[in-house]
Amino acid sequence: MNITATGGAEADAPHDASHGHAKGPLWKLAAGAVGIVFGDIGTSPIYAFRETFSGRHLLAPDLLHVYGVLSLIFWSMMIIVTLKYVTIIMRADNKGEGGSLALLALINRSTSGKKRWTGGIVLLGVFACALFYGDSMITPAISVLSAVEGLTTVQASFAPFVIPVSIGILVGLFWIQSRGTARVGLMFGPVMVLYFITIAVLGVMHILDHPAVIMASINPLNAFYFFAQDPFRAFVAMGSVVLAVTGAEALYADMGHFGRNPIKIAWIYFVLPALLLNYMGQAAMLLSLPASEAIETVKNPFFYLAPEFLRLPLVLLATAATIIASQAVISGAFSVTQQAIQLGFMPRLRIAHTSESAAGQIYIPVINWALMIMVIILVLTFRSSSNLAAAYGIAVTGAMMIDTVLIAVVLLTMWKWNRYVVAGLLLLFATVDLGYLSANLLKVPQGGWFPLLVGAIAFTLLTTWAKGRQLMIDRMQEASLPMEIFIKSAASSAARVPGTAVFMTSSGTGVPHALLHNLKHNKVLHQRVILLTVRIEDVPYVPDEKRVESQEYGQGFYRLKLRYGFMEEINVPEVLSNLKACGPVCKMMDTSFFLARQTLIASARPGMAIWREKLFAWMLRNAESAMEFFKLPTNRVIELGSQLEI
Secondary structure, three states: OOOOOEOOOOOOOOOOOOOOOOOOOHHHHHHHHHHHOOHHHHOHHHOHHHHHHHOOOOOOOOHHHHHHHHHHHHHHHHHHHHHHHHHHHHHOOEOOEOOHHHHHHHHHHHHOOOOOOHHHHHHHHHHHHHHHHHHHHHHHHHHHHHHHOOHHHHOHHHHHHHHHHHHHHHHHHHHHHHHOOHHHHOOHHHHHHHHHHHHHHHHHHHHOOOOHHHHHHHOOHHHHHHHHHOHHHHHHHHHHHHHHHOOHHHHHHOHHHHOHHHHHHHHHHHHHHHHHHHHHHHHHHHHHOOHHHHHHHOOOHHHHOOOHHHHHHHHHHHHHHHHHHHHHHHHHHHHHHHHHHHOOOOOOOOOEEOOOOOOOOEEOHHHHHHHHHHHHHHHHHHOOHHHHHOOOOHHHHHHHHHHHHHHHHHHHHHOOOOHHHHHHHHHHHHHHHHHHHHHHHOOHHHHHHHHHHHHHHHHHHHHHHHHHHHHHHHHHHHOOOOHHHHHHHHHOOOEEEEEEEEEEOOOOOOOOHHHHHHHHHHOEEEEEEEEEEEEEEOOOOOOHHHOEEEEEEEOOEEEEEEEEOOOOOOOHHHHHHOOOOOOOOOOHHHEEEEEEEEEEEOOOOOOOOHHHHHHHHHHHHHOOOHHHHOOOOHHHEEEEEEEEEO
């Protein structure tokens, strides 16, 4: 299977393109990144340490286990987040954009036709995208639930209100998406900065009681001692320790908003120290308490860091932080969906822009409400963040493993790094990723099946649409008539009427079916006929000077190709109204747009299984109209239907 978008510029060396990035001073961009990018990984201290010790496999909060877990967390953050994502993967931006699909498009652009295994890389990238949807359902549920559960540390009698309050917050969050979050988003940065400062201060307060935790976290031997003396529990604990680095992939996925440097600076100099200080503080607090008290405290150590009179404000601040983290995941789901649509992996969906100034702020209703329904079902089914933790992690570790494979292709084929250096890095990353993935596979019966199921369904839909779309184009081209022959045989004899006819076609050659049907039934041709194809490139943005490519056949016939990046909004009338390459400027009141609407008939012809053909036909029927997707004027569109076997 190949990506259906066409190739663009040649693969570049690592760079930090800034097209589409927010503008401003570096410190301001870094502060903005704190509010948008680090919500997921920033709220991990609320539940990561707790789940490692008081989850389904209890772990005694003694010196061996606390030091071992602390060392695992420290080195996981160093290897996975700092080295793998911040230092290496974030250099592999696709003209400034990040994320699995952007990386996949970058690889496809540089290796297409050169490597036999490109198809396998495409499938891996698509599966990483599919896993993201499972993660985007669990993250809001576990984040908000874990924060609201902090109410029980203030007053045990608040326990019955945890689920209703959590659902109320989540419903409200999804409800406001259609109105846009620009105004609320202005508060994200300050709130998250306050949150990180608060958790760092709380950590330092307890580190002073047991300062040895600082060196214990840095010393990797503590992790080795943990595995040497208690190997099974250490392996199982990795399934919860990985919760400390969930959200690492968001640093790369959200790179298009701020650029690499602001995110890198915010992580190294602010977010990472704050997180480490908090984890060290939780460890120090547990080791400073009597064993019996530590066992109770480890059930929610994050909130017990605060004095009793500050616990409620901490719960409120943590809840605000988890709402921001959830918002970032929801926005990420919208962005990934838009990329998947543009790259040809999903059918057209209605996309609304919620901000006139920020092009990246979009709203996709069907994704929003589907996420909300699934998140509420998760909350009502699992009923606690501890239960949800069993479902969390496997999608993240799977995506991290796939990212390692994708970056290996980049290092070897695009950047041409030294093979020994690449081998050493990949061995390190693969060892860590496989360790965490294996530990999380133990959680499949307890809930890990959920993101795998969601990922499998999403993967099936994505690949079915891409394959079916390619089959449909191939079948249509089989019966295609060369344009030159058509003009000679039909254009000279058909009656011509005033105006412009624009025939939308997915093929850059041959006569569109809609044109043939129009001539067959209406017996006329317009004075000017434009065959228009929209191509999505493997880059996020296409410069205006490269937007249009035109070809004149004579006798009033033109072929027009419009090129867009996978992050751009398509507006055909806007381009046509400023176009001078096809004769006089198009006036919308004199222009008719002809669209072909195919009714698919499943057949036994080679290509796809019958059930996948029927699934593709259902997806095609429910896709958004091309009229709305291309912003065509509603009163100037004519649809011509036909049947097609695939």
